Amino acid sequence: MSSHDVPYHVLSNRSVTPVICELQLAPDEAAMPYRAGQYVQLSDRLHEVPLRSYSVANAPRSDGRISLLVTRVPDGPTSSWVHEQLRAGSGVTLTGPYGTFMPDPDQTGPVLLLAAGSGLAPARALAESLLDASRPRPVTLFFSARSSADTIDHARWLDWANTRRDFRYLLTLTRDPGAPEHPRIPDLLPGAFGDLTGWEVFASGPSGFVVGCAAVAEALGAERAAIHTEEFFTEPQPWTAHAPAPVERRDD
Ligand SMILES: Cc1cc2nc3c(=O)[nH]c(=O)nc-3n(C[C@H](O)[C@H](O)[C@H](O)COP(=O)(O)OP(=O)(O)OC[C@H]3O[C@@H](n4cnc5c(N)ncnc54)[C@H](O)[C@@H]3O)c2cc1C
The missing domain is CATH 3.40.50.80 (Nucleotide-binding domain of ferredoxin-NADP reductase (FNR) module)
Structure with missing residues (x-):
């Protein structure tokens, strides 16, 4: 693990639609601080699964729990791993938080x-x-x-x-x-x-x-x-500094 890796474990993994599962994660130790709208990168503890970005699906909680909504991509290594292999008790690694998809604190309108x-x-x-x-x-x-x-x-x-x-x-x-x-x-x-x-x-x-x-x-x-x-761009493989290419998603 790198020094930025934060270990979490799976509390539950359930299907919420035919192609999307909801992963509930709890921190092993200290939780990763983040703000609503940001995303994390998810992998297994040994980084054998490609690191992929997922937006956190809940506002920050005092117990540090994080929920992710993951669409299954056919032949996609990380989304298939999430859907098929992660169970209650599985260990995962998060890095982050990343992103600026957040409200302007000076705005007060709708x-x-x-x-x-x-x-x-x-x-x-x-x-x-x-x-x-x-x-x-x-x-x-x-x-x-x-x-x-x-x-x-x-x-x-x-x-x-x-x-x-x-x-x-x-x-x-x-x-x-x-x-x-x-x-x-x-x-x-x-x-x-x-x-x-x-x-x-x-x-x-x-x-x-x-x-x-x-x-x-x-x-x-x-x-x-x-x-x-x-x-929700597709990540380059392997991860590089180049801009990711957009793809047509199957869930719109
Ligand atoms: C900022 C950010 C936030 C994101 N948040 C989320 C999130 O909250 N939930 C979520 O499910 N995903 C999210 N994504 C997308 C996610 O990071 C992965 O790209 C996705 O899970 C596919 O990863 P994979 O390893 O399974 O497949 P990949 O190896 O990335 O893709 C396998 C193949 O499928 C193609 N492909 C990729 N995605 C799709 C698709 N949707 N439909 C059809 N073909 C596709 C690729 O071009 C490639 O050929 C986010 C991406 C970014 C950049």
Whole structure:
């Protein structure tokens, strides 16, 4: 292990959709400090599994527990290892935290979280953190899933939307066999919001989804500096300093 490795162990690993599992991790000793919206890099203790980036899917907790939402990529070494081999008690290594997918502390206006598939991970951490803040800001979560089987925490979001005045939940199903249309979030934003002047916008998930959301948010009046993006690029192999190449994700 390098000096930056932080040892964690798996508390549970459960499927939350047909292609996404949720990994609950607890620190062996001291937890890694991080802020909502950031990501970590995950590997096994001996670094035999390629190091891959995963957004933390919960706001920081006092017990240091971390949740990750991992989409299974066919023939992908790290996501397959997570899905097939990690069980309660397995040891893993985290490095980090990394990333700047975080709110501007000077902003006080409403927040729009746009997420597709496992892109929900940083959006969920941000929603928990923003709504728990001493001065909460209104939060809208707009989630894109293929079908109702691909939604994550649907009951929780509905409950929050019904019980909290500062939280709104919107959902689109892009490939649901029962739905007459399969609208995508970038196409729905103008009708749902009209004007995003004064909003802080976060888009996370597959590159095409994120780029499309950011372009429409800017066209609707959000300031470029207030539009944050987290693209789930594929990592180069082996890890190098070169920019990762974008891929089409299968979970938008
Ligand atoms: C900042 C950041 C945050 C991220 N957060 C998350 C997260 O929270 N959850 C999550 O699941 N992933 C996340 N990712 C993606 C993750 O880091 C890995 O790229 C992903 O898990 C695939 O790793 P792998 O080793 O299994 O497959 P790889 O070896 O990376 O890929 C195997 C092959 O599949 C292709 N491929 C990769 N991804 C896909 C895909 N989605 N659909 C189709 N083909 C693909 C690759 O081009 C390659 O040919 C994030 C990436 C970044 C950069």
